[in-house]
Amino acid sequence: MSDKITRFLAEHRPPTPCLVVDLDIVADNYRRLRDLLPHARIFYAVKANPAAEILSLLNREESSFDAASAREIDQCLAAGAPPARISFGNTIKKQSDIAAAYEQGVRLFAFDSAAELEKLAAAAPGAAVFCRIIMAATGADWPQSRKFGCEVAMARDLLISARDRGLDPYGVSFHVGSQQRDLSQWDVAIGKTAMLFTALNEAGIELGAVNLGGGFPARYRPQAPSLEASVEAITKAMTRHFGNSLPEMILEPGRGIAGDAGVIGAEVVLISRKSYDDERRWVYLDIGRFGGLAEVMDECIEYRIRTPRDG
Numbered sequence: 001m002s003d004k005i006t007r008f009l010a011e012h013r014p015p016t017p018c019l020v021v022d023l024d025i026v027a028d029n030y031r032r033l034r035d036l037l038p039h040a041r042i043f044y045a046v047k048a049n050p051a052a053e054i055l056s057l058l059n060r061e062e063s064s065f066d067a068a069s070a071r072e073i074d075q076c077l078a079a080g081a082p083p084a085r086i087s088f089g090n091t092i093k094k095q096s097d098i099a100a101a102y103e104q105g106v107r108l109f110a111f112d113s114a115a116e117l118e119k120l121a122a123a124a125p126g127a128a129v130f131c132r133i134i135m136a137a138t139g140a141d142w143p144q145s146r147k148f149g150c151e152v153a154m155a156r157d158l159l160i161s162a163r164d165r166g167l168d169p170y171g172v173s174f175h176v177g178s179q180q181r182d183l184s185q186w187d188v189a190i191g192k193t194a195m196l197f198t199a200l201n202e203a204g205i206e207l208g209a210v211n212l213g214g215g216f217p218a219r220y221r222p223q224a225p226s227l228e229a230s231v232e233a234i235t236k237a238m239t240r241h242f243g244n245s246l247p248e249m250i251l252e253p254g255r256g257i258a259g260d261a262g263v264i265g266a267e268v269v270l271i272s273r274k275s276y277d278d279e280r281r282w283v284y285l286d287i288g289r290f291g292g293l294a295e296v297m298d299e300c301i302e303y304r305i306r307t308p309r310d311g
Contacts, residue, residue, distance in 0.1 A: 001306060005263050014265065017287035021049070021262035023057055029257045030061055033216070036231045040249040043087050045214055046072040048254030049262070055079035058257075066252040070097040073106060083107070089173075089252065091116060091132050091148050099123040110173060110211075112150045117158055121165040128170035129162050130211050131155045133196070135174050135189050149174065152192055156199050163205055171247065172196050173211030183225055183233040186212075187240070194241035209248040210238075216256030227256070264292065264303075 002022045009020060034042060043066040044058050050072055055065070056079045064085040065076045076086050083105030088098070091112040098109065102124040109124055111117050112132040120129055134149035150158065159169040172193045176185045190210070197207050212234065217224035225233075238246055270284040289296055296303070 001263050009263070009265055016265045016267045017285075017292055018265045019262050019292075020265060021051065021054065021258070023053060023261070025261035026054055026258055027057060027061065029261065030058060030063060032227060033231075033251065033253060033256065034061075036228065037234070037249065037251065039246075040212075040251050043085075043089070043250060043252045044257055045089075045252050045254030046076060049258040050075050052079060054258060055081070066254075070094075070100055073101050073104065077104065087250075093119065095119040095123050102127065108170065111158070111162075112148060112155075114158065114161070117162055117165065117167075121162075121167060125166055126168065128168040129159075130171040130173045130209065131158050131162070131169075132173045132175070132211075133192060135176055135185070135192075152196050155196055156203070159200055159205060159207070160203055169200070169205050169207060171207050171209030171211055171250070173213060173250075175213035175252075176215040183229060185215075186230070186233040187237040190234070190237040191241050197242075197247070207247065209250055211250040211252065214252045214254050214256060216251075216253050 002025060004022050004024065005020050014020070030042065030044070041064055043064040044055075045066045045068075046055070047068045052075065055076060058065070059076075059079050059081045062085075064087065065072075065081055066087050066089040067073045067076055068090040073086055073088065077083070084107070086101075086106050087108040087110070088101050088106055089110045091110050093109075093116070098119055101109075107124075107127050109120055109127055109129050110132055111120055111129055117129075120127060132149040133152055133155050155172065159172075162169045174189045174193065176189050189212075193210050200207055216227060216230055234249075238249070264287065266285045266287045268283060269286050270282075272282050272284075273280070274282065287293060293303075
């Protein structure tokens, strides 16, 4: 917890539950990643925290934005972001939302199925598209290994179909899983992507970009690889699999930018036991897993806990 947040909570004592974010940490996290990978384009994953203050700050830093919904696109535009710096990165979208985004000037979209490709061809003619491939995401706290993406062979056919339908087959995307601790997964993912680049090149399609998604760990309770270690793993894998012909790199950090920039303030409402000989105490807060702590479901994410007694 930063000194600024500590002072704010002590001086203002806001009603709980509340989320207090230190914008200086958001800026530092963004600049750190930008400086480590200066040739990559950073698209902040808006779903991590869509607060207007965060979006405005990152827009001033000339970040791009990965939006997962029509509302998030509206929020980015309201923060001053030009449409050219917004990607509609959700692979599952309403056709009406695709059309609205296209009308607003967004020209970069994600997909992972033939049905989604049909919607894009109809509602966003000529747009640049990248196809998401499935990753096992071994070693991630939150793998997301089946819901999004398609197998490599299908991605090849879909990108060829995108070209044939008048879209621009811009690149390939993947996600190694949220809070990825196994750095070798970057090599696995980039290796698969390079194979797909080769296969499409043989089909007459020259892809332009690798979208590496997110997965950069935030500093929660368990130890995780440093950002520097993750970047080193990415750089080595890109050089190994692409040689000197490196494509454009896109990053979509979310929690890696905003995840450790804030603190949730909560109040202990009740401490109780369930029987006279119960050694376990039940501690109830004024915030729960369905009211702001969804990521603690099944203990996927373990937050650090501090009380006034910790000093």
